[in-house]
Amino acid sequence: MSIVLTVFSVSLISTILATLVVLADKVLNNYGECEIDINDGDKTFMVTGGSNLLSTLASSRIYIPSACGGKATCGLCKVRLGSEVGAVLPTEEPYLTKEEIDANVRLSCQVKVKSSLKLYIPEELFNVREYKAKIVRITRMTRDIKEFQFALVNPASVAFKAGQYIQVVTKPYANIKESVMRAYSISSLPTNNQELEIIVRLVPGGVCTTFMHEYLQEGDELSLRGPFGEFYLHEGGDTLVFIAGGSGLAPIKSMVFDILRQKLDKKLIFFFGAVTKQDLYYVDLFTKLDAEHDNFQYVPALSQPDISDEWEGEIGLITEVVGRYITDTADMQAYLCGSPGMIDACIRVLEKAGLSQADIYYDEF
Template sequence: MGGPSREYFIKVGGDRQVPAKLGYTLLTALASEGIFLPTACGGRGACGLCRLKVLAGAGPVTETEVARLGDLIGAGYRLACQIHVDGDLVVDLPAGVLQAGSIKARLAAMEVLTADIRLFRFELEEPPSIGFTPGQYVRLFCPPYPGSPVPVTREYSIASDPAQPNILELIIRRAPGGICTRYCFEYLKIGQKVFMSRPEGQFRLSDTCAPAVFVAGGSGLAPLLAMLYQLANTHQRRPVTLFFGARTSSDLYLRERLSSFDRLIQGYRFVPVVAQVGQGEHWDGEIGLVTDAIQRAYKDLSGHEGYLCGPPGMIDAAIKVLTGLGMPTERIYYDKF
C-alpha cells in the first residue's frame, strides 16, 4: 500500500492515461485532469449519471452501486463517485466525455451581493471564449485545500451575458458546511486560476414567444439573469415578469440591474418580493412570499410559460400556484438546487 500522496494512473482510452491520487474518487480524479463525467448529485451516489465501464482496478462493488445500477453491474458498469483510487485503473469513458474538454479561467473580480451571496467573474483563458445557452451551468473544480483533503466539483448556473463569450459569471451562495463554497469565499483570490466543465444542462428558454413568468429565490437568480440578457440582446417581443423573492430587502441583490431591463425588453416587469420589511423601512415592492405576489398579479396563466430557479421548497410551492392558475405543467421549466 502506498502513502496518502501515492499516485496511480487511469487509462482513459487510446494511448492516454492520467494520474490519480490514492483515495480520490474516480470521479474527482478524472475531474482533476479536466475530464468531467456527468453528475446531478455532486458525487453522492444518488443520480447514477457518473456511470462508466471500468475494465480493471475498480475494487468491490458497493451497496450504493447495486441500488443505482442493478443489472448494469453485470455489464461492467460502475459509479465513478463510489470508486476510490487504490491502484491503476482502466476505464471506458462514455462517448463525448474526452472530447468535451474543460475550461481554464482566471478569477477577475468578486462582488459581495448579500451577507452570504457573491458574484464571481471569471475571464476565460483556455479556450479564450465559449458559447453557452442561458440557463446552463458549469461544474467548478475545487482542488484539495485545508477545508477538504480531496477535490470536489459543484454545479453553478451561469449568470453572465452570453454576448460576452470571454466571461463567465457565477452567483454563489455560501452553503453551511459547503466545501466548494467555503473554498470560493475564503481561499479563492483574484487572479487565481480555476477550471470547470464546459456549459451543460437543459434548462433554457423555449423558442416560443409565449409570455413568461420568471420566479427566482436566492442565488437562483443566476440562470434567469442570463436569460434576461438573452432576451435583451435578441430584442424578442416577449413579455416577461420576474418575481424575485427574499427574506429582507438586503437579501435582494442586483435590483438596479434587474430594473434596468425594462428599457431593453418590451413588456418586462420586475417584481421584488420580501417576506419582512424592517421597522421604518421604505419598501415599495411586494410583501409576503413570491407565490403570494404571483397570485395577486394573475387570474389566468393558461397562455404563459414558467421559469423557476431557487430552493426546492420555493419551486414546489410556485409550481402549485402556477398550475392552480391554469399554467400547463409541461410549460413550467425549473432548476432546483
C-alpha cells in the same frame, strides 16, 4: 526482556499484516488496462481500471455532469451502460427510476471500472472542457452572496447556452486537503464568451463556498469545467415567467438578458423572492431593464420586510405573489431556480393556475 519480545512480536505481526493487506489490495484491485467505448465507437480509448467511472472518464477529458464531486448526493452523473457492471448500489437507488434501472442507467461515480465498458452519453458532453480561469473581480451582493467574474485563460473562450452551469474545482485550503467540485450556474451572457460570471451563496460549513467566499482572492487562478445542463430556453411560449430566490437568480439573469438582447417576440415577467430588503440584489439593474423594455416586468417581493426597509413593493411569500399575478397561463412557459422547497411550492401554484408540468422548467439547489 519478555516485554521487549512481546512488543517486538506484536509490531512484526502488524507489519506483516499491513504488507499482506497492501499486496492483497494490489492483486485484487488490479483490473489492468480496460477499453472504454462511448456511443458505439464515437470515442474509444484505454484506461487503467480500479477507479470510479466518473473520475476515469475525467482523466481522459470526458466530463460527466456532477455537482457533488462523486459523493452520490447530486444524482447528476448518470450514464447509460452497454455492459454489465453488477447490481445497482444502495447509494444509487434514490436517484434512479425503475425505467432507468431497466435501461442500465447508473451513477458513474458509483461504478468502478473493473473491465472494458461500453457506455452512451449525450454528444454535447464531448464539447465540455476544463478551463483555466483568473478571478478578475469579487463583489459582495448581500450578507451571504458574492458575485465572481472570471477571465478565461486557456482555452480563452467558451460556448454555452444561457441557463447552463459550470463546475468550479477548488484547491486545498486550511484543513481541507483535497480539491472538490461544485456546480454554479453561469449568470453572464453567452455573447461575452471570454469571461464568466457566477453568483455564490455562502453555505455555512460548506467546503466550496467557504473557499470561494473566504479564501479566493482577485488575481487567483482556478479550474472550471463545463458547460453542463439542460436548463435553458426551450421552444415555444409567448409569455415566459421566471421565478428565483437567493443565488437561483444566476441562470435567470443570463436568460433574461439573452432573450432581451435577441429581441425575441416574447413577454417576460421575473419574480424574485427575498425575506428582507437586505437579501435583494441587482435591484437597480432589473429595475432599469424593466424601464427600458416594454416586454419585461420585474417583480421583487419580500416575505418579511423590516419597518426600516420602507418597502413599497410586493409583500408575501413568492408563491402568494406569483398566484396574484398569474391567472392566465395560455402560451406560457415557466423557468424556476432556487431551493427545492421554493420550486415545489411554485410548481403547485403554477399548475393550479392551469400551466402544464411540461411547460415548467427548473434547476434546484
